[in-house]
Amino acid sequence: MSQAPNTVDRVALVFGASGITGWAILREALHPTNNPFRCIIGLSNHPIHPLQRLLPDRDGFTLASGVNLSAGVDEVTTKLSSIDNIGDVTDVFFAAYIQPPGTSDFEGYEVLKEVNVRILETAVLAVERLCPRLRFWSLQTGGKSYGFTFIREIGLPKVPCDESDPRIAQPFEDQVFYYAQSDALKRLSAGRRWRFTEIRPDLVIGFVPGGKNAMNFAQALGLFLSFYTDREARGGAAGWKAIRFPGTVGSYNACHTEIGQETLARAHIYASNLTTAPNGEIYNVGDSPPITGLSWRDKWAALCGHFGLVGLGPPEEGEAIFSASGYMMQHQSEWKGFEEKYSLLPSVIQHTSWEFLDVLLSLAAFDRQYNLSKFAAAGFHERTDVAQNYFEAFQLMEDAKIIPRLSLLLSLHESVAV
Template identity: 55%
Template sequence: MSTNEASRLDRTALIFGASGITGWAIVREAVQYPTPETFRRIIGLTNRPFDRNTSLLPDDNRIELVAGLDLSAGPEAVTAKLREVPGIEEVTDVFFAAYVQPPGTSDVEGWEQLKLANVDILETAVAAVESVSPNMRYWSLQTGGKAYGFAHAREIGPPAGPCHESDARIPQPYADMMFYYAQHDALVRLSSGKKWRFAEIRPNDVVGFVPTGSNAMNIAQSLGIFLAFYAWQKRKAAKSASEPITVQFPGPVASFKALNTETSQKTLARGHLFASSHDAANGDIINVADTASTSWAQKWTALCAYFGLVGLAPDEGAEHLRAVEFMQAHQAQWADFERENGLKPGLIGGSGWEFMQIILELVVFDRVYDLSKANSAGFKEKEDIVQMYLEVFDLMKATKMLPQK
């Protein structure tokens, strides 16, 4: 990736998945990064309705949200929908943060359908944008740490790390199960001989906020709701209001101590925008993450303190707390918790408990990124990851996803 920033005027950004954890952040950051003048227009596309008034996006008239764009409808339908957007032909930079997960699919079960669906929506999006936006010059694809084999660590072993963009793909048959590879290969094919280029932005666990509250792979949201509910439930049972409430880390010691290079949604969004403004080679892969790798052991006390809890480490050799089991055991109280605190009804049931369980209980190995490639290109955006969690919790309070007290 070259350090020479592309100097281009009249750039228009098009963001697929603008209501998601990455797409929302890209819309938010594009009004100011790399500069406040970089983009003349910022168009956010969503499938589901997305209320501009409750989106918590900046009050900037360059932002336009377009709902009802269903990428599974096929190229003709998506092209027709895009043609309805005034000035769609001016689009220069596309940021693809859309994802679908058909029922019953995962990285292991039903992976063929998962891969087919996600490659299909990407190819549909490219075909549609090429039809309506002759000035397209850049396409940004988001993948993630599973490209380094994290999801298949039990079978192939965890990567030695730190994970570098030049690392070989994981071995077969697991490589075939990885739709990130298939998406990358599709863009190599689709961009061949064209005037546009693409880059693959590769974060690890994304710490962020989603104003709709509907994001299955959002560790900050599910963890925040768990800690808030745990504190509420335990205070009800406490003999004294001043009695300190402790909460053990809901995972094994190995997970508590494992190092992880997390990615805040702010840094991730800026990584996408940085790559679009620099002369990366076509098909370049770029790791994007925040400060030096941390462990839950380094974060747990501060995250718990936000909710008035005393965070404890798991006991060596003892059965650890299981967050999902705790939530399920107290399901009868979910509605009371939401009602008493004025929260969105159904919030708990719609959160990504399975993803939280994977992150807290099953990831017992280091997941460390090498960030030298992005750093050497001039991308030095970094955030304090604990502070990013706390900012997400603040936003969740503001949108009635967490109690005010």
């Protein structure tokens, strides 16, 4: 499968620049090597504070806020038209997402689907008005496409999950807005000079500037483990405190596919270079081993050790399951003191979804690993160590004052233990 040469005069446009994927695409596209873009434009609805961006600077980089895709095509077009180099855009990376209040995969899903399909259509129509050189569009979806949300109704997924697997059965198919987004892009791209690719990760490990993304699992885990370390400082030998896996035996042993946001960003950009890929092609992406996946058993102790904790397995038979969200809510009155003690960004803990942490550590007690062979056959062989992905995300969170500096946290930990 042929690739576009790096010498092509290309301009990247990233929707959702303040999110876990959009920010990572910007960071990767701004890297001085292996970068096919002359200019990079990042778009977000809300501004990213300069101290939270943690992005390199270079000529040809524009970061614009106030782009509200819910406002309609005319208003979005007007907003975009004022941005330098917008008329030269060739490649669009769409990582925008809206979750209206009261909606989820189970409640209000029709509203969730309508809103997210509409913002995608608005983005396409506005870009088409302004960008005559458009050649590529990437859409990020995820594990909902394999029915992970509806296992009680439709049963466990066939593993490893493959891009050729059929859509889940009705009435649940209509509840997956990823399907509707893909259908919208097929319709909108028909007969056009541009093509689209669907990039399909499962659990994304990474950093979100500002810390206000409630569904960032690594952020929730980093806050939980650092808070636990701080609060439970008095431990056993050498002051190291043991912590049970906050979930079930089933979820501890179940295989799943994770991906670091850097690998994910590279996957989006690599797909943009596959000039002969069919329109609407789907690619599973991940850092976990192809086909076999990883489990929490494989990495729990290492992640705990990063915070000076001894990670133990799930509760023994007859013991109560340790709940991360239960622990955090039990000590909610201490959150503000924790933030002040380490000079953390205020209110991030309040905007973190502890229920989401519980879902992935306790309720996801089934194998859901991906088959990663298809993208590898197309030449994408990027793989990084999954535990290292977490450590790098934690480091970025430290830099952004979302979690405490590890050196300070552990030094206070050790001084209390002594």
